[in-house]
Every structure is written in C-alpha cells, then in structure tokens.
Amino acid sequence: AQSVSQHNHHVILSEAASLELGCNYSYGGTVNLFWYVQYPGQHLQLLLKYFSGDPLVKGIKGFEAEFIKSKFSFNLRKPSVQWSDTAEYFCAVTAGTALIFGKGTTLSVSS
Amino acid sequence: EAGVVQSPRYKIIEKKQPVAFWCNPISGHNTLYWYRQNLGQGPELLIRYENEEAVDDSQLPKDRFSAERLKGVDSTLKIQPAELGDSAVYLCASSLDPSGRVETQYFGPGTRLLVL
Numbered sequence: 554a555q556s557v558s559q560h561n562h563h564v565i566l567s568e569a570a571s572l573e574l575g576c577n578y579s580y581g582g583t584v585n586l587f588w589y590v591q592y593p594g595q596h597l598q599l600l601l602k603y604f605s606g607d608p609l610v611k612g613i614k615g616f617e618a619e620f621i622k623s624k625f626s627f628n629l630r631k632p633s634v635q636w637s638d639t640a641e642y643f644c645a646v647t648a649g650t651a652l653i654f655g656k657g658t659t660l661s662v663s664s
Numbered sequence: 665e666a667g668v669v670q671s672p673r674y675k676i677i678e679k680k681q682p683v684a685f686w687c688n689p690i691s692g693h694n695t696l697y698w699y700r701q702n703l704g705q706g707p708e709l710l711i712r713y714e715n716e717e718a719v720d721d722s723q724l725p726k727d728r729f730s731a732e733r734l735k736g737v738d739s740t741l742k743i744q745p746a747e748l749g750d751s752a753v754y755l756c757a758s759s760l761d762p763s764g765r766v767e768t769q770y771f772g773p774g775t776r777l778l779v780l
Contacts, residue, residue: 557706587768596667597707597755597771643706651720652697652769654706 555580557646559655566634566662574629574658576618576644586627587645587652588618597643603627614638636664666690668772670756676778682744685775689737689758696733697769698741699755707755713739746779753777 560575578584588600601612608620618629627644639662644655669688677683689696694715699707710729712720715736724731728747733739743750753774759767 589771596773597757599768599770602768645706651709651712652699652707654708656704656706 555646555653557644557653557655559642559644559658561658562656563659563661566660568636568662568664569633570662572629572631572634572638572660574642574644574660576627576629576655577625578627578644578646578653579625580646585647586618586620587647588612588616588627588629589643589645589654590640591643591657592640600629600642634660634662636662638662668756668758668770670754670772670775672775673773674776674778676780677746678780679748680745682742683746683777684740684742685754685756685777687739687741687756687772689739689756690770693758693760693770694736695759695767696739697757697759698731698739699757701753701755701774703752710741743777746777748779751777751779 698710701707757769
C-alpha cells in the first residue's frame with residue numbers, strides 16, 4: 554500500500570530563515586505529488602503539485618519542491634520564511650486518483 | 665467562483681446518536697470525495713464519487729457510515745449510530761477528473777464532529 558512520511562512533526566523558525574520540509578513516499582509506479590497548506594482557521598489549500606516534466610516545481614508564495622525519483626522524495630523549500638507562513642503543511646501522493654496524505658508538519662514562524 | 669461548501673461547521677452529539685454532513689462541490693466538478701481527518705493526522709479517504717456513482721468506498725465503515733450523491737451534485741455523509749471514535753474533522757473535496765485523469769482536489773472547510 555502507498556504511504557507518505559513527513560519526518561518533521563513540528564518545525565520552529567525565525568523570520569527570514571530557510572525552510573525545508575521532508576516528504577518521502579512509498580510507491581514504485583507513476584505518482585503525482587502535492588503539497589497542501591492549512592493556515593490557522595482556514596481550509597486545505599493547494600501549495601504546489603508535480604505531475605510530470607521539470608522535477609523542480611514552483612508554487613504560490615515563494616514555495617518550491619523538488620521531485621527526486623531515486624529517493625522517493627518531494628521536499629518542500631522556501632528560502633526565507635515569513636510570519637504568515639505559520640501553518641500546517643501536508644504532503645500527498647496519488648497512485649490512481651485517491652490522495653494519500655502524510656501526517657502533516659506544523660510550521661511556527663516567530664517574528 | 666465559490667469553493668466547496670460544507671455544513672454544519674461544528675457538531676456536538678452524544679454517542680449512539682445519528683449525524684449527517686452536507687457538501688456542495690465546486691460547480692462543474694463531477695468528482696466528489698469525503699475524507700476524515702483525525703487529530704494530528706492527515707486526511708484519509710472515506711469515499712469517492714464520480715457523478716452519482718460511488719467508485720471507491722473501500723475505506724468507508726459500512727456498518728455505520730453511509731453516503732449519497734443522488735443528482736451528482738450535492739452529497740450527504742451520515743453516521744448512525746455515532747461512536748466516541750468518530751470524533752474528527754470530516755472534509756469534502758471536489759475535482760474535475762475528466763475520464764479518470766488525476767486533477768487537483770479542492771477542499772471545503774470541513775465539519776468538526778465531537779461525540780460525547
């Protein structure tokens with residue numbers, strides 16, 4: 554069965570620090586990969602997605618993620634975080650049309 | 665464009681009582697999903713509809729959970745009777761999914777259920 558691992562449960566950063574959130578999945582076939590974000594009090598929103606092509610994908614608000622097939626990874630990055638990036642981040646993978654989510658990473662950014 | 669609408673936003677019930685959640689997907693989206701999100705976990709799929717047809721309900725606990733999407737638009741998820749372990753956030757999502765191709769899923773705000 555497919556699974557998604559997010560190794561960081563809670564990350565605490567100061568503003569302007571760089572961010573990298575890890576995501577690994579287990580599935581040997583073709584996958585589609587997503588990062589969703591949930592800001593406090595809001596619903597899940599798509600941050601970025603990878604379907605095919607350039608393995609480095611750029612999303613909203615300066616986020617990017619790199620698909621490394623050999624490592625089964627899809628890590629999320631941002632060079633300089635802002636206080637407004639405080640949220641919960643979920644990595645998800647599809648094999649078929651069902652979304653399999655990781656447990657999420659809570660990011661707290663202090664000003 | 666309106667997003668996915670869910671109601672109610674919060675529900676508190678006693679165990680063994682029935683409860684129902686309603687979802688209105690984004691206009692034109694023919695695929696609808698119900699997820700359950702337990703505290704500290706990511707969402708887990710309960711059921712997926714393509715138009716009126718439930719095409720994946722393998723994770724739906726059918727002894728107490730039921731769902732319907734009669735006209736291929738709105739959907740209702742029901743629990744009867746509710747148990748303490750059903751306390752969670754129930755999320756509805758929709759996507760275009762033409763011909764089964766993978767599309768982005770758009771999520772509603774969820775219904776937070778507390779069973780006492």
